[in-house]
Structures are given as C-alpha cells and as structure tokens.
Amino acid sequence: MADTRQKLIEVKNLKKYFPLKTSLFKKDNRVVKAVDDVSFHIYKGETFGLVGESGCGKSTLGRTLNRLYDPTAGEIIFNGKDIAKMNTRELQPYREKMQMIFQDPYSSLNPYMNIGEIIDEPMEIHTKLSKSDRKKRIIEILEKVGLKEEDLDKFPHEFSGGQRQRIGIARALSINPEFILCDEAISALDVSIQAQVINMLEDLQSEMNLTYLFIAHDLSMVRHISDRIGVMYLGKIVEISKSEDLYTKPLHPYTQALLSAIPIPDPIKAQSSKREIIKGELPSPIELETGCRFRTRCPLAKPICAEVDPELKAVDGEHMAACHLY
Structure with missing residues (x-):
C-alpha cells in the first residue's frame, strides 16, 4: 500500500x-x-x-x-x-x-517587556494585523496555553518556570x-x-x-x-x-x-x-x-x-x- x-x-x-x-600566533x-x-x-x-x-x-x-x-x-x-x-x-x-520553543523559559523572554509585548512582537513583524486585532489574537493564544487576559501587563519575573514556558509557547504560536x-x-x-x-x-x-x-x-x-x-x-x-x-x-x-x-x-x-x-x-x-x-x-x-x-x-x-x- x-x-x-x-x-x-x-x-x-x-x-x-x-x-x-585561531589565536594571534597560530592558525x-x-x-x-x-x-x-x-x-x-x-x-x-x-x-x-x-x-x-x-x-x-x-x-x-x-x-x-x-x-x-x-x-x-x-x-x-x-x-x-x-x-x-x-x-x-x-x-x-x-x-x-518555522518557530522555536527554547530550553530556558526565563533567558528566552525579554525581562523589560511585558507579556503582551512579548507575544505581540512576532505578529508586528510578520503579519499585517491591526493593533486591536493583534490584541484579540494575543488573548486567544493566552487562553490556549492556560493563561489569562489579566496576565498581559505582567513581566516574566512575575511567573513560575512552567508559566514562563507557556508564554514562550504562546509567542511561537502567535503567527500560526x-x-x-x-x-x-x-x-x-x-x-x-x-x-x-x-x-x-x-x-x-x-x-x-x-x-x-x-x-x-x-x-x-x-x-x-x-x-x-x-x-x-x-x-x-x-x-x-x-x-x-x-x-x-x-x-x-x-x-x-x-x-x-x-x-x-x-x-x-x-x-x-x-x-x-x-x-x-x-x-x-x-x-x-x-x-x-x-x-x-x-x-x-x-x-x-x-x-x-x-x-x-x-x-x-x-x-x-x-x-x-x-
């Protein structure tokens, strides 16, 4: 068959x-x-x-x-x-x-960006969605990975290791x-x-x-x-x-x-x-x-x-x- x-x-x-x-004295x-x-x-x-x-x-x-x-x-x-x-x-x-989920969920997330900004970044680069449509997409993705809309304004250090990895997964999924x-x-x-x-x-x-x-x-x-x-x-x-x-x-x-x-x-x-x-x-x-x-x-x-x-x-x-x- x-x-x-x-x-x-x-x-x-x-x-x-x-x-x-190559060192200075040896090739x-x-x-x-x-x-x-x-x-x-x-x-x-x-x-x-x-x-x-x-x-x-x-x-x-x-x-x-x-x-x-x-x-x-x-x-x-x-x-x-x-x-x-x-x-x-x-x-x-x-x-x-082709997206990637990294090993260390803390070092792979920008500590100076909140969760909404982290997930929005790849969509802003790769899609033509409006800002309001991107926000709807972010909320939808967060729910898929077990997080809430209230988490949008939080920063990576406010989450546990498992939650941070969920954020990394959400970022990878954001652009389908x-x-x-x-x-x-x-x-x-x-x-x-x-x-x-x-x-x-x-x-x-x-x-x-x-x-x-x-x-x-x-x-x-x-x-x-x-x-x-x-x-x-x-x-x-x-x-x-x-x-x-x-x-x-x-x-x-x-x-x-x-x-x-x-x-x-x-x-x-x-x-x-x-x-x-x-x-x-x-x-x-x-x-x-x-x-x-x-x-x-x-x-x-x-x-x-x-x-x-x-x-x-x-x-x-x-x-x-x-x-x-x-």
Missing part, C-alpha cells in the same frame, strides 16, 4: 561545521563536526523525537534546520523548497512558518506556524509541570495541525509524545524508528545502552534488569577516526567497524540503523 503521508521537511546530507578559533584549520552528513524527514502533523547524549549535536541539528545557523553543506527542503542556501530576505516568508522546534523545551521544568506542558503541546498539535521536532534527554517523555524517533551520536543519526518499535526492539548498540539507562521505578525489577553500560569516553568531534564513530565504546565492534562508516539503511520496514551488524 502506497504511503500517502506528506513530508513537511526533508533533510539531505546536512552538515554544520564550526571552525576552531588552526580544524573544525568541529557538530552535524555531519545527516539525512531524515519529518511528516506533516507528526512529532519527530531526537535523542542522544549531551554534545551529540542534536540542538545544533535543530537550529541549523530552523536556519538559526547557516548550514555548511546539504539541503533543507521545507514544503518543497530548499531553504538551506536562502539569504535573509528570501528566508523571511519561512521564518513565520506549521513547524515548531522544541529544543529541550521541558528539561528546565519540574516533573509534574513537564507532563502538563507535554499534554498541552499534544492538544495544540491536534487543534492547529502542528509539526514538531522534539529534542530532549528524557527518553520516557520522548516516547510519550513522539510518533517517530531519531537517535543521534557524535554528529550522525544512528537509528530511526517508530516510537514503540525503538523501545521494544532497539537495533543499534548505542540505542540499546541509552534505553537500558532509563530508571525503573520498581526496585525489585531494577535489581534483576540487565544494564548496558557505555564504557569509554566520547571521542573528540574535531579529530574523528575512520569507520563507525561508536566502535571505540561498542562491545560488539568488528574489524570492519574500524574501516567503513556504516550507512543509515532500512533494516525492518521503516526501522533504520547505521550498523554493520545488520
């Missing part, structure tokens, strides 16, 4: 390298390969989760996809148009379609985007508040037909919200799968180790469960060796792993893995 799902975003061979700073031509030849797609209306250790490049990937960073190479196809090489003027129509990058959007919140924000994001997605790229450390929360999940290691995606398949039958040794690290609330089951501990240090993204990047920490590594970098390929239907074991 043909797949009728429409791709909103398609990333092809995307790279983002950061040159090392350094080396680069940090934060994102290195990554390809994947996100269907319209779905949530694509992205997980991995700190420093694996997942936030850089998200910000490059949103064109907050200029890509070093590759294509970012949004609604059929490659936006990777567009200049600032050409990108303007796409800015309103199609795609929202959630970059560690819940990691700075209390666990009880995280669940509320996740449920709200799911309700908003259903109501407004939104598409999410959800970047997070919390593997349990990513499982709850995501339709498909990509696992990233040292600048590359090593596995992509439907959410449930990834958790029930992970293929890549790195994914297996990540999932085994999820805390088990039952102490008896926790004692009897087998833990896959990742040994060794994360290799430097500056001077990468040949072959598979995980091989120096992989208990199943073979000689070929040191020679050939495995391609991300389909193993079982939509389940893809970059590993020589398959």
